[in-house]
Amino acid sequence: AQKITQTQPGMFVQEKEAVTLDCTYDTSDQSYGLFWYKQPSSGEMIFLIYQGSYDEQNATEGRYSLNFQKARKSANLVISASQLGDSAMYFCAMREVYMNTGFQKLVFGTGTRLLVSP
Amino acid sequence: ETGVTQSPTHLIKTRGQQVTLRCSSQSGHNTVSWYQQALGQGPQFIFQYYREEENGRGNFPPRFSGLQFPNYSSELNVNALELDDSALYLCASSLRGQGTGTQYFGPGTRLLVL
Numbered sequence: 585a586q587k588i589t590q591t592q593p594g595m596f597v598q599e600k601e602a603v604t605l606d607c608t609y610d611t612s613d614q615s616y617g618l619f620w621y622k623q624p625s626s627g628e629m630i631f632l633i634y635q636g637s638y639d640e641q642n643a644t645e646g647r648y649s650l651n652f653q654k655a656r657k658s659a660n661l662v663i664s665a666s667q668l669g670d671s672a673m674y675f676c677a678m679r680e681v682y683m684n685t686g687f688q689k690l691v692f693g694t695g696t697r698l699l700v701s702p
Numbered sequence: 703e704t705g706v707t708q709s710p711t712h713l714i715k716t717r718g719q720q721v722t723l724r725c726s727s728q729s730g731h732n733t734v735s736w737y738q739q740a741l742g743q744g745p746q747f748i749f750q751y752y753r754e755e756e757n758g759r760g761n762f763p764p765r766f767s768g769l770q771f772p773n774y775s776s777e778l779n780v781n782a783l784e785l786d787d788s789a790l791y792l793c794a795s796s797l798r799g800q801g802t803g804t805q806y807f808g809p810g811t812r813l814l815v816l
Contacts, residue, residue, distance in 0.1 A: 588744075617802060627790050629745070629807035636802065675744055679803065687758035688803050689735065690794075692744030 586611045586680045590693035597666050598701050604651070605661040605696045607676030613637075617679040618659040619690065620650065624672045632674075635659055666700045673697050704729045706795050706808035714814045715783050723778040723811045725793030733798045734776040735805060737769060739790040751776055753800055780813075788815045 587610040597603040609618065620632040635643045635650045643650040651660040663670055674697075677690040707726045715721050727734050733752045736744035744786040751770035763780040772794070780787055790812050794805035 619804065622730070622809070627792075627810040627812065629794075629810075631794060631804055631806055634802050634804055677744075682758060687750050687752065688796075688798075689747040689750060689758060689760070690737075690745070690805060691747070694744050696762050 586613070586616075586678050586691045588678055588691055588693035589675050590676055590696050592696045593694075594699065596699050596701065599668060600665050602662060602664045603666055603698065605663070605674050605698065607659045607693060608618050609657050609659060609676075611657075611678065613681070615681075616694065617651070618652070618656045619679070620648070620659075620661045620679045621673045621675045621677060622670075623675060623695070629675070633661070650671075663698075668700050668702065669696060671700045706793060706806055708791075708793050708808035708811050710808065710811060712812045712814075713758070714769050715816065716816050717783055717785060719815075720779065721813060723780075723781060723791050723793075723813070725776045725778070725795075726806055727774045727776070727793075727795030728806050729804045731795035731797050731806070732774055733796045734770055734774065735794045735796070736778050737792040737794065738762070739792060739810075741789070745792055748778070777778075783815045785815050788813060 589608045616637045618635045621629045633645045649662045673695045674695045675695045706764045735750040736748040739745040750758040754770045769777045790810045796805045
């Protein structure tokens, strides 16, 4: 079974600084996908960024980038130029695929709470 | 493009009652997944519906059941509610068979069981 580990319960950063949220994963699959989601206090999970296991380049989406180190099984999220609105829970997730039925589910970590201060 | 919507937003029930939560998938998506998120934890997969059939299930008892309709909307039904069922229930839609299969979530339904 796949497992996602987020070891930082909380992170604190000042506005306009960069911050890295850690994520390590465990899988025996050769093909997999990694996702980061943001969850504000309202509860909705907002998709931020995706990295495929065969992607040669690290994924980037605006201020978000994913530092993908396959050999270390890590997929850290980097947020550049933090904004007050970035304060939220951040979840790393891996896609688990069941080849016999073709269905896919997400396995989530426990999340990291990011607080951005002025 | 319409995003994922869920109803109701909040719900209070008592132990032993039954509840139905509803989800409308994002336009063009054919797959719906349901997750339970207890306070302070990451979401846990309940089940997934594709072509109106359940085609994957997590470690949840049979009193958790669901439906998917021809328009790809979905329902989650929970019978014989227990206190531990209190959680945020998230619905996610995706397009199976194309692209990254990214799941897009709705705003969730907060269920409190007393």
